[in-house]
Amino acid sequence: MSQNVKLITMKRISLTMDETKKYHTIKAVHDGRKKKERASVELGTTIRQVDRLLKAYDTKGKAAFVHGNRGSRPMHAMSFETKERIVNLYKAFQEAKPNIKHFTEILTENYDIHYSDTTIRTVIYGAGLLSPKSQRKTRKRIKAQLKKQNKEKQVKSLLPKADEKLVLHEKAHPSRPRKKYRGELLQMDASSYPWFGGKISHLHVAIDDASGNIVGAYFDTQETLKGYYHVLHQILAKHGIPNAFLTDKRTVFEYQSKAMKKVEEDTFTQFGFACHQLGIDIRTSSIPQAKGRVERLNGTLQSRLPIDLQMAGITSIEQANAFLKQWISKFNRKFGNKTKETVFEKAPSTSKINLLLxxxxxxxxxxxxxxxxxxxxxxxxxxxxxxxxxxxxxxxxxxxxxxxxxxxxxxxxxxxxxxxxxxxxxxxxxxxxxxxxxxxxxxxxxx
Incomplete structure (x- = not known):
């Protein structure tokens, strides 16, 4: 980078949510943690555009993602002060008011304000004022506009506010289409149930949103970090690095101290830190409907798996985890494999995974x-x-x-x-x- 660019990158640069997502994705491609194809899927753009963004990032760094018109008004836009002055000058005519064409000439000759009569008309009508030569339909429109504004002011306090009917973002679960690529989104959860032996145990499971395949499963006595680590290890060993996880809001996945107010000061859990190191995004929701794929999977597993475990004579967690490997392959052949296209990234070496998890x-x-x-x-x-x-x-x-x-x-x-x-x-x-x-x-x- 040039010296000027270095000086720019030293300044604090704030980005919008879309710009931040674009910046982190392109940075990951630049650092070799993502492929261009994966980035094009995440950003909804072409690989050619990803190349352009990479080139801009090499040249300008983070500043390349700030929109060029940020914080600036168009050069041809009229200033607020000028608009206010024009309206006040028109109101100053008490008994007889000039028409818009005549008023435009007065502004040019006496006040050095040079705009077209169309622009002046927009300013005058926008302030609720009328020209002596306004057409009937214009007078009716402006009158209706003023009447509506006055009525809204009077009943505003009596009407229910739209904000009162809004659902909190974290409680909303709008319907969405199935993902297109394997590894684009994995839904993860743990199900408490008497799976075998008459005792309650917890099955940690992850399902691929696009293909419907179970990509990892592990039994444990409780819902634990160990259980989710084993699921993640299976995913990395068999498939690679996924793009994102969708989970419920548990401290295994995320934790933010109440004293922390800035995003950059958030603390990672051990599972969250491992995913951060691998470049996996973690999305959480406390609404079961938001992760309907894994919730429906839990229902299917509870109706089928205990019977198969009983027929196989399974009585311990060790036996159950060994049994899962063959059972999952059979399940995926019957209910999964809805797509073959994938955005799974190549997993790190076995030794590196061993330390990451x-x-x-x-x-x-x-x-x-x-x-x-x-x-x-x-x-x-x-x-x-x-x-x-x-x-x-x-x-x-x-x-x-x-x-x-x-x-x-x-x-x-x-x-x-x-x-x-x-x-x-x-x-x-x-x-x-x-x-x-x-x-x-x-x-x-x-x-």
């Missing part, structure tokens, strides 16, 4: 140089060598998707070694039951 927790190093997590003690290691950090050193415990524990201290990630219970105590002295004494290592050797 991790649970991160803050901890401090204790006096024994250990870190306690889930009632276990861990020691950072590097190249199979134990690393000892000072007491109260701040650390982040990274519980990876595969169960491995990593420790981040001062922006450096270490592997960890789980300490066994006996390792927390000294091995230099042993109590010998036969003699009832404490013996040192040297004493033990000589004996």
């Amino acid at each position: 991790a649970r991160v927790t803050k901890r401090v190093v204790d006096s024994g140089h250990h870190i306690r997590y889930n009632n276990n003690f861990y020691l950072p290691i590097e190249a199979d060598k134990d690393k000892y950090f000072t007491k109260k050193s701040k650390a982040l415990v990274i519980d990876a998707f595969d169960g491995e524990i990593y420790i981040n201290i001062d922006e450096k990630i270490y592997a960890s070694r789980k300490l066994l219970a006996h390792e927390l105590h000294s091995q230099e002295w042993l109590f010998v039951k036969s003699c009832g004494k404490l013996l040192s290592p040297k004493k033990q050797v000589t004996d």
Whole structure:
């Protein structure tokens, strides 16, 4: 970018909602996180237009998405001050008023106001004033206009306001067509039901809005982050990165502190942060009808899946999750596959997914140089060598998707070694039951 463009990008640039969406989409394409085809679907434009926007972004940065006429009036538009002056000059004629043509000549000769009689007529009639030579139909129109305005002022307080009949945006669920491409929108939810064994369990499930395919499903005892992580892992492993999720409003997906007022200061949940890193948009709604696809799926699953689980003799969550793999393939062949066109992006490597779908927790190093997590003690290691950090050193415990524990201290990630219970105590002295004494290592050797 040129020096001028750099100076422009340093200024605070505010965009409208449409401009912001366009900016984030093009930026994702520029950074290699989205394909041009995916961007054209999201923006509803051609790939050729995406190329133009990319070129503009390379040249101007974020400023390229601000409309050129933002905050400016057309050059030929009459100023408000001039309009007010023209109306006041016309009102100044008390007994006899000039016609519009004559008044236009007066403005030009005496007041240096140069406009056509058509423009002056629009200003005068717009103020509810009449020319002596106004036609009958014009007089009736202006009279009706004034009468309507006066009536609206009188009954305005008595009439119900339109705002009172509006439905809150988050409670609205207008009908919409099915998405065209696989991966364009996935609906996700968890269903509590006695699926097997007579006990309540939770089935986390995601369905593709376009194809109607189940793209991920996982049983757990509760609706948990772990359950949704497993669903997301299945999606990434089998299909790739989707464009967006539609879910209900639960803290697993989104959280915004009441003290936070700016969008950029919102905090991400762990699931939300993982999706943010992958470039997946999360849309939420507390209205079941807004995500009707997954709600209807839950009803279908509750009527069919428990019977099949019972016939297969399933009694545990582990057996149920193993059974789901084959069952979903059969379900999709029967009810899904409504489209083959896809906008799924290529998923990251297995190792990267393993760290993206991790649970991160803050901890401090204790006096024994250990870190306690889930009632276990861990020691950072590097190249199979134990690393000892000072007491109260701040650390982040990274519980990876595969169960491995990593420790981040001062922006450096270490592997960890789980300490066994006996390792927390000294091995230099042993109590010998036969003699009832404490013996040192040297004493033990000589004996």
